[in-house]
Amino acid sequence: MVVFSHANWRKPTIRTLDRPSIFLAGALTALIILWAFFFFSTINSPPNNTCNCNQPDPAFNLQFDPPVSTFYDDPSFGYTLNKPITNWDKKREIWLTLHPSFKPRSRDRVLIVTGSRSTPCKSPTGDHFLLKFYRNKVDYCRIHGYDIFYNNVLLDRNMPSCWAKIPTVRAAMVAHPEAEWIWWLDEDAAFTDMEFKIPFEKYEGYNFVVHGWPKEVYEKKSWLGLNAGSFLIRNCQWSLDFLDSWADMGPRSKNYDKWADVLLNVFHHESDDQTALGYLLLKDHQKWYGKKMLIETGYYLEGYWVVIVDTLKNITERYLEIETSAGMLRRRHAEKVSERYGVLREPLLKDAGNEFGSWRRPFVTHFAGCQPCNGKHNPLFTAKGCRDAMNKALNFADNQVLRNYGFVHRNLSDPSVVSPLPFDYPA
Ligand SMILES: *[C@@H]1O[C@H](CO)[C@@H](O)[C@H](O)[C@H]1NC(C)=O
Numbered sequence: 001m002v003v004f005s006h007a008n009w010r011k012p013t014i015r016t017l018d019r020p021s022i023f024l025a026g027a028l029t030a031l032i033i034l035w036a037f038f039f040f041s042t043i044n045s046p047p048n049n050t051c052n053c054n055q056p057d058p059a060f061n062l063q064f065d066p067p068v069s070t071f072y073d074d075p076s077f078g079y080t081l082n083k084p085i086t087n088w089d090k091k092r093e094i095w096l097t098l099h100p101s102f103k104p105r106s107r108d109r110v111l112i113v114t115g116s117r118s119t120p121c122k123s124p125t126g127d128h129f130l131l132k133f134y135r136n137k138v139d140y141c142r143i144h145g146y147d148i149f150y151n152n153v154l155l156d157r158n159m160p161s162c163w164a165k166i167p168t169v170r171a172a173m174v175a176h177p178e179a180e181w182i183w184w185l186d187e188d189a190a191f192t193d194m195e196f197k198i199p200f201e202k203y204e205g206y207n208f209v210v211h212g213w214p215k216e217v218y219e220k221k222s223w224l225g226l227n228a229g230s231f232l233i234r235n236c237q238w239s240l241d242f243l244d245s246w247a248d249m250g251p252r253s254k255n256y257d258k259w260a261d262v263l264l265n266v267f268h269h270e271s272d273d274q275t276a277l278g279y280l281l282l283k284d285h286q287k288w289y290g291k292k293m294l295i296e297t298g299y300y301l302e303g304y305w306v307v308i309v310d311t312l313k314n315i316t317e318r319y320l321e322i323e324t325s326a327g328m329l330r331r332r333h334a335e336k337v338s339e340r341y342g343v344l345r346e347p348l349l350k351d352a353g354n355e356f357g358s359w360r361r362p363f364v365t366h367f368a369g370c371q372p373c374n375g376k377h378n379p380l381f382t383a384k385g386c387r388d389a390m391n392k393a394l395n396f397a398d399n400q401v402l403r404n405y406g407f408v409h410r411n412l413s414d415p416s417v418v419s420p421l422p423f424d425y426p427a
Pocket residue numbers: 310311314
């Protein structure tokens with residue numbers, strides 16, 4: 001048997017598996033197959049609990065919901081913004097106690113929430129790209145064991161377009177008391193580092209995290225100092241209250257016009273979810289409320305595609321260099337254990353930096369301004385420029401996934417062509 005370890009990984013050659021042991025292994029396999037055949041053919045009917053042995057850990061009990069009343073049984077309790085929720089932390093805690101199989105790791109469980117409109121995209125390639133963006137998110141979730149909810153209906157008629165995320169996130173919190181964090185991601189954002197994991201331990205004292213530049217928000221009062229296309233929000237009472245305040249600035253609220261004036265005054269920009277969020281950050285910055293909100297500057301919780309896409313080629317090359325010298329990273333493995341290889345790679349990225357100017361894979365690339373669905377891109381870009389960039393980023397991400405299936409896009413601009421990966425690539 002060849003034992004791999006980080007330090008002395010070598011390509012197993014035919015010499016390490018000498019002929020007698022190959023013969024022996026073949027004979028053993030044949031014996032096992034024969035035994036299994038006779039064993040299973042003698043069993044008439046399998047016992048009822050065939051799956052009880054060797055259950056994965058943690059095993060969620062998906063069929064257990066005890067007949068003890070919880071917030072779900074309270075008729076006054078609701079999923080919509082017009083039904084205020086109080087004491088949510090206690091309610092969530094009680095639910096978890098009643099469903100003990102969800103309790104382990106309930107302090108860092110993540111639900112990704114994303115969505116798009118309910119009608120077909122106006123742009124002829126829109127739905128095609130949305131499917132790719134969604135597939136990309138599903139890939140990340142499968143690799144890291146996260147759940148995902150894709151909403152494509154308007155939950156609150158008075159909260160259309162960019163505001164729709166607020167009622168969606170709120171409903172997701174209530175539907176998922178087992179999740180500690182809800183992670184909103186826009187439809188046009190893609191994971192471009194399938195290995196990177198959010199450092200949740202850093203957010204112990206925070207309930208809301210968004211990517212941006214604090215100086216731009218707090219000093220320059222720029223609505224572009226943050227981006228509301230990707231944010232983390234803890235599933236707790238604070239967050240429900242926060243979503244109420246945020247929604248109060250939106251079109252469903254009787255205060256909408258009043259807030260629109262305030263936002264125009266302070267941020268010199270029309271009212272939208274992002275300007276409103278900027279205002280909430282600014283207004284409560286020094287208060288207890290605001291101290292629970294963090295503008296993340298350390299990595300691309302979302303990054304602007306314009307500054308990212310041209311760096312992907314060089315980043316690919318740097319990662320290939322690393323893999324040429326670190327044999328362990330070339331080792332083929334089951335997709336389920338991919339996180340292990342992310343951990344092994346981390347020390348080799350210590351000089352890569354992060355965010356702008358870095359050669360680390362950007363975590364999330366956001367195609368802000370491209371509007372892939374309705375096609376009404378920002379006049380600064382062309383539709384083709386956007387499509388080319390989206391293809392590049394999505395294929396860059398896809399390569400990290402397809403690798404575990406034995407394939408690679410050699411040309412990032414060509415989504416339809418892949419080639420098989422040779423063994424021990426890229427040695
Ligand atoms: C990629 O690397 C080359 C060679 O080091 C360098 O000249 C070029 O500017 C880099 N491109 C980008 C977009 O960083």
